[in-house]
Amino acid sequence: MSPEFIVAIVAAIVLVATPILLAGLGELVVEKSGVLNLGVEGMMLIGAVTGFAATATWGNPYLGVIAAAVAGAAASMIFGFLTLTLSANQVATGLALTIFGGGFSALAGKPFLGKTVPAFVQLFPDALALHPIWRVVFGYSPVVYFSLFMCVAIAWFLKRTRAGLILRAVGENDQSAHAIGYSVIGVRYMAVAFGGAMAGIAGSMFSMVMTPIWAEGLTAGRGWIALALVVFASWRPFRLLAGAYVFGAVMTLEVHAKAAGGIFSALPPEMWAALPYLATLLVLVLISLRRSAASSAPACLGRPFIPTA
16 A cells, blocks of 8 residues: 555545534534534535535635624524524424525525536645655645644634633523623524534535535535534544544545446445444444543533522
8 A cells, every 4th residue: 555545535524524623512512502503514514505606706705604604604594593482493493494594505506507616725835745655744735734734723712711611601500690790692602603603614624625516415414523523522622633534544445346346346336325324323422432521522412591689
């Protein structure tokens, strides 16, 4: 196995894992505040179509990513208004947001079917970005480096800052946080908006980097994988990073196994395509067997906030 082939495998894993990592980091912050938003898949689709449309219109992929983040945050505000202001059921509202996102992206994306968008300009010189070996470090889209930066930033924010402490306090005991003067609803609105923006950026990764041509259903259920990984990672950013890259490896194995033939051809292509989702089911089973995962969940997760005084 040549070094170039190994580099190609690693680069593919990083590319596939990045949208899962971005969506998972956003959802981790949302759940740390005590809110359960199952609409990640829908927000990713809204971000995907908005980012693609903005890039196709303005010709600037950076503006496309910003537009995707704004669209994802706007979609999350629908969820926030219904669940935080009107105290609607968070599970049902999140599922409705996923359905809405799928329908909206299909409708809004019709004028862009089959069109392509310009790619990001490389951050590093060609000597590094296109080098057979060094491209494993320097040859990625700016969104990949952004996801790694956000992983470190969110870990630092939650553990080292006063705002992060307030966010965690709201998620662990909303009544106590309210009693000492913090706006529980305000904190949760900001967390939900951040999660929506991250999901929108994750969606734009599909339509602008991985497959820079618009087609319906580009996310293919990756939002659900991100949701499962947040729990499996026990709401810790670096564990989520590792989990996202493990799933990236599983999905990359599917692609390379189909192309390799030989003993890999013994399994039908449908089985390889189902492998990432079978892995997700395995993760859910492991979560149910791990008491530590349940005990590390924010105490107020999924519970509506109704002030007692």
